[in-house]
Amino acid sequence: MKEILKQKASKIKLLITDCDGVLTDAGVYYGQDGEYLKKFNIRDGMGVERLRKLAGVETAIITGEKSPSVITRAQKLQITEVHLFVKDKPQVLKEIIARLQLEKEEIAYIGDDYNDLEVMKLVRLTASPADALPAIKNTVDYVCQAKGGEGCYREFAELIIDAKNDTVAALPIKSGVITLSNGRKIGPGQPSYIIAEIGINHNGSLETAKQLIDEAVTAKADAVKFQKRTPEICVPRDQWEIMRDTPWGRMSYIDYKRKTEFGIAEYATIDQYCKKVGIDWFVSAWDAPSVDFMEQFDTILYKLASASLTDFELIERILETGRPLMLSSGMSTMKEIENALRFVNDFDPNYPVFLAHSTSAYPCKPEELNLRMINTLANKFPGIPIGYSGHETGLATTVAAVALGATFVERHFTLDRAMWGSDHAASVEPQGFQRLVRDIRDIETAAGDGIKQVYESELAPMKRLRVNIGEEYKTKPLV
Numbered sequence: 001m002k003e004i005l006k007q008k009a010s011k012i013k014l015l016i017t018d019c020d021g022v023l024t025d026a027g028v029y030y031g032q033d034g035e036y037l038k039k040f041n042i043r044d045g046m047g048v049e050r051l052r053k054l055a056g057v058e059t060a061i062i063t064g065e066k067s068p069s070v071i072t073r074a075q076k077l078q079i080t081e082v083h084l085f086v087k088d089k090p091q092v093l094k095e096i097i098a099r100l101q102l103e104k105e106e107i108a109y110i111g112d113d114y115n116d117l118e119v120m121k122l123v124r125l126t127a128s129p130a131d132a133l134p135a136i137k138n139t140v141d142y143v144c145q146a147k148g149g150e151g152c153y154r155e156f157a158e159l160i161i162d163a164k165n166d167t168v169a170a171l172p173i174k175s176g177v178i179t180l181s182n183g184r185k186i187g188p189g190q191p192s193y194i195i196a197e198i199g200i201n202h203n204g205s206l207e208t209a210k211q212l213i214d215e216a217v218t219a220k221a222d223a224v225k226f227q228k229r230t231p232e233i234c235v236p237r238d239q240w241e242i243m244r245d246t247p248w249g250r251m252s253y254i255d256y257k258r259k260t261e262f263g264i265a266e267y268a269t270i271d272q273y274c275k276k277v278g279i280d281w282f283v284s285a286w287d288a289p290s291v292d293f294m295e296q297f298d299t300i301l302y303k304l305a306s307a308s309l310t311d312f313e314l315i316e317r318i319l320e321t322g323r324p325l326m327l328s329s330g331m332s333t334m335k336e337i338e339n340a341l342r343f344v345n346d347f348d349p350n351y352p353v354f355l356a357h358s359t360s361a362y363p364c365k366p367e368e369l370n371l372r373m374i375n376t377l378a379n380k381f382p383g384i385p386i387g388y389s390g391h392e393t394g395l396a397t398t399v400a401a402v403a404l405g406a407t408f409v410e411r412h413f414t415l416d417r418a419m420w421g422s423d424h425a426a427s428v429e430p431q432g433f434q435r436l437v438r439d440i441r442d443i444e445t446a447a448g449d450g451i452k453q454v455y456e457s458e459l460a461p462m463k464r465l466r467v468n469i470g471e472e473y474k475t476k477p478l479v
Contacts, residue, residue, distance in 0.1 A: 070082070089115060194408070213277060325353050
């Protein structure tokens with residue numbers, strides 16, 4: 001594939017196709033009742049599904065046809081952007097671009113006739129079947145070897161899939177282990193880095209925050225994490241004056257959010273207190289001014305909440321600090337994860353970045369935890385330490401995440417799950433967190449090195465129970 005064609009194809013988010021002459025063979029067929037039918041190629045249908053599954057690219061149909069078979073075929077393939085009996089294709093395309101907030105570079109189009117020429121001028125990447133009109137074939141970026149209705153759409157779809165997979169594979173393979181500024185290593189082969197997320201569970205009380213830090217130290221957690229927001233940026237303007245019942249009385253939502261935010265005095269105290277008791281601390285920064293604020297302190301890293309994975313302005317501000325970045329992937333598609341990691345890679349191929357699997361439900365049902373994603377992410381992004389940010393109510397699944405390879409884990413932490421606030425119900429209480437850390441360390445110890453050996457503790461049962469004992473063990477004394 002030519003490099004410029006690959007670059008264009010790697011950016012595509014939507015593939016738009018004409019119908020007659022592309023998805024069909026341009027023949028005219030009628031049913032027994034005289035209805036206007038179309039003959040589709042089954043390989044093209046598989047192309048739609050593969051493009052969605054493997055590249056995160058959806059398909060749209062814009063056609064001048066008005067056949068019921070087109071509607072039926074689109075429904076079967078779960079194509080929701082279907083525009084029939086279109087007289088002005090460019091206008092329909094402009095409407096799609098505006099509604100889906102797409103750029104020209106993110107759209108591809110495959111057509112075969114003169115009425116496709118104007119719409120092709122509005123997109124980045126174009127293609128045609130092998131039997132398209134000469135003027136079309138001379139205009140497009142790619143001419144398929146297959147004819148219309150004989151797999152040309154599938155051929156073009158595979159080109160886009162290959163380009164996107166090549167782009168992801170081009171991300172540099174990192175070392176796999178990241179060393180923090182205090183010397184602590186996080187990655188495969190290292191003890192899991194266990195984070196007690198205090199978040200906003202302090203409910204605006206510095207004393208509660210200090211109690212939570214003390215309990216995290218007692219539990220032998222590696223770090224505590226808070227959240228830092230600028231309420232005027234993070235709270236939508238239309239929600240500011242909504243009245244809420246709070247522990248401080250009834251107040252507007254914006255005032256409530258201000259009440260729960262710590263300022264310079266509180267974080268200065270937290271900074272000193274964590275240093276005193278010997279535990280790492282950092283924050284999830286939700287906006288660029290919050291990053292500027294936190295740069296007053298020498299925190300160990302920055303966390304990016306799942307909700308911020310597509311906020312590239314915020315990501316860039318964090319990257320400018322040079323501190324390690326921990327991304328969380330809840331409420332995100334694989335494509336959005338790839339885009340975030342590619343953004344980091346474009347900034348600095350060697351930037352220290354972590355990735356946490358997460359499902360953003362509070363609390364999260366076991367059937368939605370999808371812990372096998374830990375292995376999926378590790379295989380897809382080799383060299384990037386993969387972890388787990390959990391919002392479930394139990395402990396066993398977080399321990400299982402470590403058994404599956406999570407190099408760090410994060411759970412919300414509270415003094416009492418019955419306390420007022422949005423995150424307490426999906427949080428772990430102090431005694432539970434102690435058990436969590438204990439069980440994770442037991443799992444790590446029990447994992448061993450994978451090399452089969454006979455332990456000294458097995459010699460007595462061997463001599464008592466085994467019929468034929470190896471010569472090397474017959475004279476070996478019991479311990």
